Amino acid sequence: MSPDLRGVAVLDGPNGPALLTRTATELHFSGRLGYGRALHARSNAGQLVPEWSLVLTEETTLDEAADLVLRRAEANRYDDVLLLGAAGPHLVTVSQLFEQLSASFRHAAWHDQLTGLVNRRWLADRGPSILARTDPGRTAILYIDLDNFKTVNDTYGHEAGDAVLAEFGARLPACLRGGDTPVRLGGDEFAAVLLGATGPGAEAAAARVLEAASRPFEHGGHSLRLSATVGVAIASEVSLDDELSPLDALLRYADGAMLAGKRTGKHRVQTVAPGQEDPFARKAKVQRELLRALDEDAFDLRYEPVLSIDDGGQAAVLSSLHWEIPGLGSITSEELMPVAERSLQLGMIGRWELERVCRKAAQLAREGRAHPVVLRASSTWLAEGTPAAEVSVALTAHRLPGAALRLIFTGPLPPPRIHHIANQLRELESHGVQTALDDFGGCQPRLLDLRLLPLSMLYVSPALTDDIDTDEDAAALAGSLALTARALGMGAAATEIARPGQLDLLLELGFREASGPWVSTLLGPDGAADQGAPIATRVPDPT
Structure with a gap:
């Protein structure tokens, strides 16, 4: 042998x-x-x-x-x-x-199973050594987030969402050069490490990513359309932080640039300007201060009047959450809520707001000005929680009728939870509480789902009412949304009304209520003005 x-x-x-x-x-x-x-x-x-x-x-x-x-x-x-x-x-x-x-x-440890791209663990392990031997002036990171990806999961299911992520993961390398590294960070967030790229080169790569994300994703006979927002950070333009590694600092700046792009409209490339303050620092400080804000009663609710367009009187009082942080200024609800949701404090803030709004409604009733007080609440509470039971307890504690309160739910409603949502709305209705949806015409649900929901009001997206007095097409679109609301047995409301010309058109277009700076000028800024003479509104010409 x-x-x-x-x-x-x-x-x-x-x-x-x-x-x-x-x-x-x-x-x-x-x-x-x-x-x-x-x-x-x-x-x-x-x-x-x-x-x-x-x-x-x-x-x-x-x-x-x-x-x-x-x-x-x-x-x-x-x-x-x-x-x-x-x-x-x-x-x-x-x-x-x-x-x-x-x-x-x-x-498997260093690669994402769904897309095959290297993962966050690989980036954390290999990234520091890569950055240490490259020219900072020619090193960049793209931070990529798919816009409205949650809607795909909620509407078509997680299988469709996974298919979109896998396809985008396949498209991403083609947007980069041979020496660049695409990374899946998790969820719908991706990154790309660019070596030997100047600022213009990094922005060109980011533009290719936008184009790749905007092409339709085919799945199950559906053509799904998304977009992306890309934050760009060049290593030489990032201020180092003693608490962060160069890689973490670069990622944080790119992430902050991406979030800034989201705030200004999504589907765009956002860069970090040389010498710019860390765009993530404000968010981080908000998150740190949030931990003690409730204990210290640091939040504040402000109120503004809501106009009844039909008779010119006051219809309700709209509350809004505000918070002052030394060194940062005023933190609005729009800035606070995403941070609170990530830190799992959204429910605590919501319960605090409900208590304060009921207290305000009781005060108005004692003063003979019993206007309903309007509270904006997260749609997550409606979709996942039991708001009807919690509201009932709060109303009983303050000896209030259900008519003293109106809830506006903000954020998209997931179709798989639509029957639970409808049951909660029916129970709120049985208590006499009015309910509404925010951002109608923006991110709110399909008309087929709206038919199932016993709502009192639909608040049309301000983006669709801002130009009604200067743009005939915008006015026609806003009018069609008001008509749709009436067809569903609901009223249409407009917010952020800042000019008399906008208010003049709302009655013609079929809106029931309005609020905003101009309404506050007419009815009084504190949201609790005595009912005086009705505000004159423009009556449509019968001819």
């Missing part, structure tokens, strides 16, 4: 294909008393194959192969294995098999 021969593949053995190893052959030939060679003089290879011979196919996964090896008796566990493939039989050592398994584990 050749000294280089480790084993022989027996393809037609009595029990099918098997491997006769050199070790097993020598064991047979030596025998217990030295008579093995004589005993097996007439035996064929198939008869010498040991019972622990292990045969794998190309369909056997590495995990399955390792499990089969480990199930063998310890004395034979490390014997060679036969692999049957299209190229013929191959002998595989157990050490080779576990080396491949180890490499597979390393790949």
Whole structure:
């Protein structure tokens, strides 16, 4: 027997294909008393194959192969294995098999399973050394977030969402150059490490990412359209932080630039200007201060009047959350709520607001000015919680009728939860509480879903009412939304009305209520003005 021969593949053995190893052959030939060679003089290879011979196919996964090896008796566990493939039989050592398994584990640890791109762990492990040996003036990071991706999951399901992420992960490398590295950070967030790229080059790559994200994603017969917002940070333009590594500082600036792009309209490339203050620092400070704000009663509710357009009187009082932080100024609800949701304090803030709004409603009733007080609440509370029960308890505690309160739910309503949402709204209605949806015409649900919801009012997105007095198309669109609201048995309301020309058109367009700076000028700025003479509104010409 050749000294280089480790084993022989027996393809037609009595029990099918098997491997006769050199070790097993020598064991047979030596025998217990030295008579093995004589005993097996007439035996064929198939008869010498040991019972622990292990045969794998190309369909056997590495995990399955390792499990089969480990199930063998310890004395034979490390014997060679036969692999049957299209190229013929191959002998595989157990050490080779576990080396491949180890490499597979390393790949899985450093790569995203869905997209195949390297992951955040790879970036944290390899990124610092990469940045340390590159020119900061020619090193950039793109921070990429898919706009409105949650709507895909809520509307078409997580399978469609995964398909979109996998397809975008396949498109992303084509937007970059050979030496650049695309990364999936998690969820719908991606990044790209650009080496040898100047500012214009990084912005050009970001523009290609925008184009790739805007192409339709086909899934299940649906053509899904999304967009992306990309933050760009150049290493030489980022101020280092003693508490952060250069990589973390660069990522934070790019993330902050992306968030700034989101705030200014999404679907854009946002850069960090040289010497610009850390765009993430404000958010981080808000999050830190939030931890003690409730304990210190640092929040404030401000109120503004709501105009009844039909009769010119005051219809309600609209509350808004404000918070002053030294050094940062006023923190509005729009800035606070995303931070509160991430830090799991949204529910605590919502309960605080409900208590204060009920207290305000009771005060107005005692003063003979019993206007309903309007509270903006997160749609997450409506979709996942039990607002009807909590509101009932608050109303009882303050001895208020349900009509003293109106809830406007902000944010998208997930279609899979629409029946729970409808049940909660019906229960609120049974208590006499008016309910409304914010941002109608913006992110709010399909008309088919709205038909199921017993709402009192739809608040049209301010983006659609801002130009009604200067743009005929905008006025026609706003009017069609008001008509839709009436067809559903609901009223239409407009907010952020700042000019008399806007207010003049709202009655013609079929709106029921309005609020904003101009309304506050007419009715009084404190949101609790006495009912005086009705405000004159423009009556449409009957002709």
